[in-house]
Amino acid sequence: MKVAYWPGCVSRGFTPELHGSMAKVAPLLDIELVELDRACCTGAGVIAEHNQELADTLNARTFALAQQVPGAELMMNICSTCQGAQSECQERLDANAEYRAHVNETLSGEGLTYEKGLTNKNFLWLLVEEIGLDRLSSLIKTPLTNLKVGPFYGCYIVRPRARLGIGQEHPRDHYLHMVIETLGGTVIDYAGMRKCCGFPIITMNKQASLKQAGRHLGDAMDADADCLVTPCPLCHLNLDLQQPLAERVVGRDLQMPVLHLPQLVGLALGLDPKELGMNRHVVRPTSVIDWSTSVVGAAA
């Protein structure tokens, strides 16, 4: 399937391995990525905090660009924070014709118009709803047997439920569980899996921010997880990049590898950890998990 692809800023900045691993995994899943390289940052909620209309208009521009991609079935992102910020803007734009017309008026100088009703899905949602778990299962080359994976959802992709279309029909707040199981791994439930990683307040209250990250990592360790997986690069920054600092705040050794979702999928599809950029993590998955026994060729 062809998608208008919004990679976000951080996947091309401080977590380049996310963008890279998505590019490697997409062809294996038969996803054609048409990158929205003309689009700007979603604002991550911060621009909306500054000026709501500005955030709505910048995102409407991105939506309009996505709607111009010929043959694209929908728009896809690989960042929960982008998903959350864009869904909030889209909710307002789709709810009120007058407001939408007003925002489109600002875009008219560039000849762009946002038409109500864009489908914008995070890779996690696309994986379950468009590709399907049966198809995903049929593509597995190396099941993640014996790998105990803690899902880390974060906030932006699970709340608020109504805005994000979460319900009985689409239990999107359980999709990481379903994907881990499909890939052959063991799901590890722990207290912090749908809590905040702390990243949004890292510059405002560093202590509280790192305490959040450290607690969740510690909870996952106590639950005996080998690694975490997250659909959000900002969560990844606080959980992986900042892990050495989080260790100091919570006063314990953590050493918990955190994988991006496309990396976990890529492993099961037979890609090499290095190819997926896992050597770029601060807590190297390869130094903590013995992949030769945990993943590759283990008995079912």
Added chain:
Amino acid sequence: MSETHDRPPESFTLRLRRYNPESGDAPYWEEHTVELEPHRSVLEGILQARDKYDGSIGIRCSCRQAICGSCGIRVNGEPSLACHTHLDEAKRTASDGVIEIEPMGNMPVLKDLIVDMDAVHWKKIQRVTPWLLAKQPVPEREYIVPRESMVDVTQTMACIQCGACVSDCLAMEVDPGFVGPAALAKAYRFVGDPRDDQQFERLNDLAQDPHGLFDCTHCFKCVEACPKDVNPMGQIMRLRRVATGDYHIVDRNNGERHEAAFTTLVKDHGLLWEAELLPRSYGGNSWFGKFSPHAGKELLSSLPAILKALMRGKVTPAGALKPHKIPKGDLKSVQSIYEKIEGRPERYELNLYISGQDEEPAPAEAPDLLAAAAGSGDPPGAPENPEESVSQ
């Protein structure tokens, strides 16, 4: 009567968390099975268990119709009003078919499902001076204010003080000093009130407090928890907008600098430049921000993480020093959007709580709701004669 109300009574098993701090015993779980029609509330289930099996079960309740806010508890781990949660729905969301009932979080338990609202919730509400500090002189008769400005604060006035948002606030979980969602929503009640005389003082106080306006982690827990759609996080964001945008308050918690740096970097490059965002958030919103002593100290403390990232090739020095950008023509378009919107005389907000969902082209009355939150300013398509819209 709807179909669901005709269904006969069914069995529901409740797993209650019992705790009496005065007993000296540890908390324990206890199961009771009650018989009720599925549309009945979890509160009715708890009360039946109390009547039938154990008169000592502690629960606070009063109105039984989601108005008084007394019966806040956690049902299957989620903050809820016991009287506002149907038994069948609670059974459906239970992990093992047994409805799990606990007291709210972030507040000490007095007994069973009763938490100490005074120790946390009410103390925090008091913290924000929850009354009108009236402009002087007080008019002899009533204040005359624009209708829109009062419509704007109705969302926060819908709060029933149940404490559900406080219960699950993730910032409060790691920083118990955080003023919190309920109290900050209450603060907007007065900051947004045109009769109040101390809006700057209120905002400045909360912005400078290390546990105040900028301590919210934007996790949407309170938005989800609120049974009255108060959207406490949304009110916190509005407080921030007014503090930084209207009163230009520069706080000591880097809140204003972070917002300014983020917004400016996206304007200058189209994409976020993370390596520049952090030093500017600490040292000020310019390229020179990183050379301020405040930024230097902060960067030094982050050195272990920075060095690790460099070592791993996660971040390259060249990559950190050079922003990634969108094409020139597109950047120009983005900048013209910034200029147009930031050049408006008033900020422009759409609050769906007030405007509602509108499938069709807006009726005559809808447009003035667009600008309701901003207080004034002419929204697009606003009727020339406002009386016309009122008459509808």
